[in-house]
Amino acid sequence: xxxxxxxVIVNLTEQNWILHRSYGxxxxxxxxxxxxxxxxxVEARTAFMDMGDKRxxxxxxxxxxxxxxxxxxxxxxxxxESNFGVFVAESEIPSEDELERAHEKLVAFYxxxxxxxxxxxxxxxxxxxxxxxxxxAAQYLGLEKEWFYQARETVECPGCGExxxxxxxxxxxxxxxxxxxxxxxxxxxxxxxxxxxxGAALP
Numbered sequence: 001x002x003x004x005x006x007x008v009i010v011n012l013t014e015q016n017w018i019l020h021r022s023y024g025x026x027x028x029x030x031x032x033x034x035x036x037x038x039x040x041x042v043e044a045r046t047a048f049m050d051m052g053d054k055r056x057x058x059x060x061x062x063x064x065x066x067x068x069x070x071x072x073x074x075x076x077x078x079x080x081e082s083n084f085g086v087f088v089a090e091s092e093i094p095s096e097d098e099l100e101r102a103h104e105k106l107v108a109f110y111x112x113x114x115x116x117x118x119x120x121x122x123x124x125x126x127x128x129x130x131x132x133x134x135x136x137a138a139q140y141l142g143l144e145k146e147w148f149y150q151a152r153e154t155v156e157c158p159g160c161g162e163x164x165x166x167x168x169x170x171x172x173x174x175x176x177x178x179x180x181x182x183x184x185x186x187x188x189x190x191x192x193x194x195x196x197x198x199g200a201a202l203p
Contacts, residue, residue, distance in 0.1 A: 007067035009040040010094045012085030012138065014108055017074050023047045023061070026070055028086060035101065039089075042067045064088065078133060083109040110137035114145070121147040 015029040023045045029036040048056040067088045074086045085106035089098060097100045118124075119133040130147045138148045154163040159176030169183040170176070177183050 004009070006043045007063035007065055008089045008092055008094075009042060009071060010087055010089050010098070010102065011038045011040065012036075012099070012102055013136070015084065015136070017070075017086070018075055019070050021047075028070060028074065037094065042070070049163075078109070078113075083103050106127050107141065110141055113137040113140065114143060117145070117147055121145075121156075 007027055011030055014032070016030045017028040019026045019028070025184050026040075026042070028040045029038045042063050045061045045066060047059045048060055049059050051057050056103070062157055071086050075083045077084065083105040085102055087094075087098065087102045089095075094102075113134045114137050117130050117138070120168055122127045127147060135148055138145050157164050157171040157174065157176055157178070159171055160174035162171060162173040164173075164178075166173060167179070167182075169179045169186060170188050171178060177188075
């Protein structure tokens with residue numbers, strides 16, 4: 001553990017977790033911008049136990065106890081023997097052995113999820129029965145699956161506010177020209193004459 005006053009939680013995935021306790025709310029952050037893992041530091045806390053008769057007693061919770069409690073909740077979120085690649089490091093920076101063991105547990109769990117999604121897809125062929133965790137598992141493992149549907153990013157048309165795909169030349173709802181060059185090349189909008197040509201046409 002880093003020291004008695006703080007502990008470090010390591011997260012191998014991009015998933016962020018928000019956990020609530022009576023003595024505080026904790027965000028275990030996920031990795032960003034290609035990070036191999038993310039670190040969240042947790043400090044020791046003092047909770048207060050209700051003794052009755054309006055009396056309370058302070059209870060010291062060490063950083064290690066708190067960090068392990070948060071990790072247990074996260075890793076058990078997927079049911080029995082689930083593991084989401086979150087663990088408490090022995091020091092400020094996780095060792096290669098720690099990362100390798102955690103990665104093996106995460107991959108084993110994700111493979112079970114993918115196998116379950118494969119069976120469900122074979123039975124129903126319905127995207128409705130494939131959950132986000134199973135999709136994340138396939139993405140993490142780099143697997144291409146027929147059931148791995150990802151919603152495409154959309155933007156709003158400045159003319160009518162309709163949701164459209166990025167890079168669209170003309171909005172099909174209101175007809176607004178969003179990319180004049182692309183629209184002209186597709187025959188969906190007239191080419192603008194150049195300034196030289198336009199000037200020559202004037203009397």
